[in-house]
Amino acid sequence: MWLVLASPVYALALNLLLASVAGLLVLLLRYVAGSLPVRGDFAPTSAALPAVPSTAVDIGIPGTAGADELEVSTVVEIALQELEVSTESTESTSRRRPKELEVSTVEETPKGLLDSGSTPLTGHSQTFARQFTGRSPDFPSRPGHCFRRATSSCQGVYGMGGYSQSNRVLLCMVGLPARGKSYIAQMLERYLRWAGFPCKIFNAGSLRRQKGMAGASASFFSGQDSEARALREEYALECLEEAISWLNEQTGVSVAIFDATNTTKRRRKAIMVRCYETKGVVPVFVESICDDPKILEENYRLKAGNEDYRGQDPAEARQDFLERVGAYTQYYETVTDDELQGQVCYIKLFNVGEKVIMYHCAGYLTSQIGSYLSNVHISPRSIWLTLPGESDDWKEDVVGSQNTSGKLTESGTRYCQALAAFLSSRRSRMKEAGETGAELLVLMGTAPVHGATLDAMSSWRSGKGLLGSLFCLDATGTGACLDAPSSTEDASGPKMEFSAMSSSLLNELDGGDFTGKTLQELEVDFPEVWVERMQDPLHFRYPGPGGESYSDVIGRLRPIILELERQRRSVLVISHLAVQRCLYAYFTGCPMEDLTQIELEKHCVVELRPGPYGCTTTTLGLLGEKQQ
Structure with a gap:
């Protein structure tokens, strides 16, 4: 009797066990076939693999329809069918994927594109137009791409993580002479x-002078002489070809700057047509317009001293240059939205x-260039770079952050x-x-020694009053408004001439697991790491959590560079060696x-004194050290 009652229960338990084993077998086979997402891959969408027809399998629960015993062979057969289908689908999907994710471009100029009455761009031409203007192209859906495939054809850029597509940009300067085109081009290149x-940079004027046309008078640039006009066009197009040839030699993201006047729509149209003929070159025009009399007068003075x-005689040179500007003004056409449709x-x-x-x-690249140009200016100012004052735990040639105590030595x-006395003297001058650079902003990192350096500066007293009342650390990095008078002589109201901000962006390069070790210890105890560091010191990243390379530091210093370029005030930067090197190099x-x-x-x-023809540097030893 008990055996009869136990038979259904035993059969049910056995069926459930066999079904579980069969299910695990199906999952294992699917995993081996690659139909399940592996770590690091994106989960495939419904379009990645065709749906496998579902097959009902009765487990054999008593009281239900089809309560027959489960056949293990049936489950295995279904699993093998699914494996075959998924394998074929994966192979067909991989065949559909391109080897590299590159922006598709049109090899030839679309018909009717340059005609005044041509129709709007459609189809493939629209795709190229989006790439032409820097917009994202319409890629067909490619489901199931993993991170490794998506970045295999991307160019690694500092701070980008390898997400920048391999586009090449041709920046074409536009504007009348003496409008700061070369100055802007040099800043962008730097x-x-x-x-x-x-x-x-590819400068058309330099090419003209190399061709033996240095010292050309204003008549050469007038529109009356057809022969001279043809010669100027020839030099400009030759310079353009040099720029495009250089771009074609580059394998990833790159920028060529075509520094010429490019003041007519006809010239700009020729440039864009030439870029249409070249795969992956995006033209971007950068026009400099200036009507400020002070800026123009200074530019005229500087231009009168160039190689032409x-x-x-300076007076004769200035007059001839003004005639050259007048000749260009007659046929100057500003860039408009409707050019090239x-x-x-x-x-x-x-x-x-x-x-x-x-x-x-x-x-990405064009927006970065626009953001940078939105912050530049030509107002005179000074930028001072200094290491923090010497602290008790100061060591030479130490990897990563140090000076954790924040207690300065007597020398520090x-x-x-x-330094406070020096800044006060410079400010007065x-x-x-x-x-406008007479006002001062202090930028520094968040290490204790940075704050101790500012506190020590604040303790300096001049004969006119307490300089310390003018420095205020704002640890949030949002800035500090200072309401103390700058001296006892001008205490008539609130002042905002000195402020200080701290930011972790200005902290020292992180040494990861090697923070605090000297370079000598690194060379002796970790020779493999030392060799790797010496082979590529710019891109070598210290192993361990938080470890950085110099290229990583450059990436996080981009907002600091924009802040330094934006400021009309003079700026003092207090930071450690790696950050100082990156700022100095810029x-x-x-x-x-x-x-x-x-x-x-x-x-x-x-x-540092930024100027129209570079940046002058002076190293000053404030404790009697040698000055450079």
């Missing part, structure tokens, strides 16, 4: 190279930073007070000269491969 983008007027991409600058207009600049305190245009070898001495301040 910034882009520092940020990790290969960049090179070498050895000439509205597919033009441009950035307009008014008076070098007063106002910026951007059109069709939706791509004396340096901070000498700028104020007498009427420069302003001086130091080759990136030499960045890690820049020497900055303790208890010295580096004074």
Whole structure:
């Protein structure tokens, strides 16, 4: 009797056990076939694999229809069918995927594109137009891409994580002579190279002078002489070809700057047509418009001293240059939205930073360029770079952050007070000269020694009053409004001439697991890490949580660079060696491969004076050290 009652229960338990084993077998076979997402892959969508026809399998529960015993062979047969289907689907899907995710472009100029009465772009031409203007193209749906595939054809850029597509950009300057085009081009080249983008300037005027046309008079640039006009066009197009040839030699993200006047729509149309013929080159026009008399007068003075007027009387050179500007003005056409049926991409600058207009600049690189140009200006100012004052735990050649105590030595305190006196003297000199840079902003990291350096500066007393009442640390990084008088003589009301901000962006390079170790210990105890570091010091990243490379530091310093360019005030930057090297390399245009070898001495301040023809640097030892 008990055996009869136990038989259904036994059968049910056995069926459930067999079904569980069969289910695990199906999952294992699917995993081996690759139909389940592996860690690091995106989960496949319904379009990635065709749906497998569902097959009902009765488990054999008593009291239900079809309560027959489960046949294990049936489950295995179904699993093998699913394995075969999923394998075929995976192979067919991989065949559909392109080897590289690149933006598709049109090899030939679309018919009717340059005609005045042509119809709007459609179909494949629209796809190219989106790539032409920097917008994202309409990729067909490609489900199931993993991260490794998605980044295999991408160019790694500092701070980008490898997400930048391999586009090449041709920046074409536009504007009348003496409007700051070359100055803007040089600033862009310096910034882009520092940020990790290969960049090179191609100047049409330099090419003309190399061809033996240096010292050409204003008549050469007038529109009356057809022969001279044809010669200018020839030189400009030759310079353009050099820029495009250089871009074609680059394998990833790169920028060529075509520095010429490009003042007519006909010239700009020819440039865009030439870029249509070249795969992956996106033209972006950067127009500089200036009507400020002070800026123009200074530009005219500087232009009268260039190679075209070498050895000439300054007054005669200035008059000839003004005639050249007048000749260009007669046929100057500003960039408009409707050029090339509205597919033009441009950035307009008014008076070098007063106002910026951007059109069709939706791509990453073009938006970065526009953001940078929105912050530049030509107001005179100084930028001072200094290491923090010497602390009790100061060590030479230490990896990563240090100086955790924040307690300065006697020498460190004396340096901070000498630095405060130096800044007070410089500020007075700028104020007498009427420069806007007479006001001061202090930027520093969040390490204790940075705050101790500022506190020691605040303790310095001059004969006119307490400088310390003018410094205020705002740990939130939002800035501090200071309401103390700058001296006892001008205590008539609130002042905002000094402020301080701290940011972790200015902290030292993180050494990961090797933080606090000296370079000598690294060489002796970890020879493999040392060899890797010496082979590529710019991109070597220290192992361990939080470990950084110099390229990582450059990436996080981009907002600091924009802040330094935006400021009309003079700025003092207090930070450790790696950050100081990166900032110094940006302003001086130091080759990136030499960045890690820049020497900055303790208890010295580096004074930077950005100008139209580069940045002048002066190293000052404030405790009697040698000055450079």
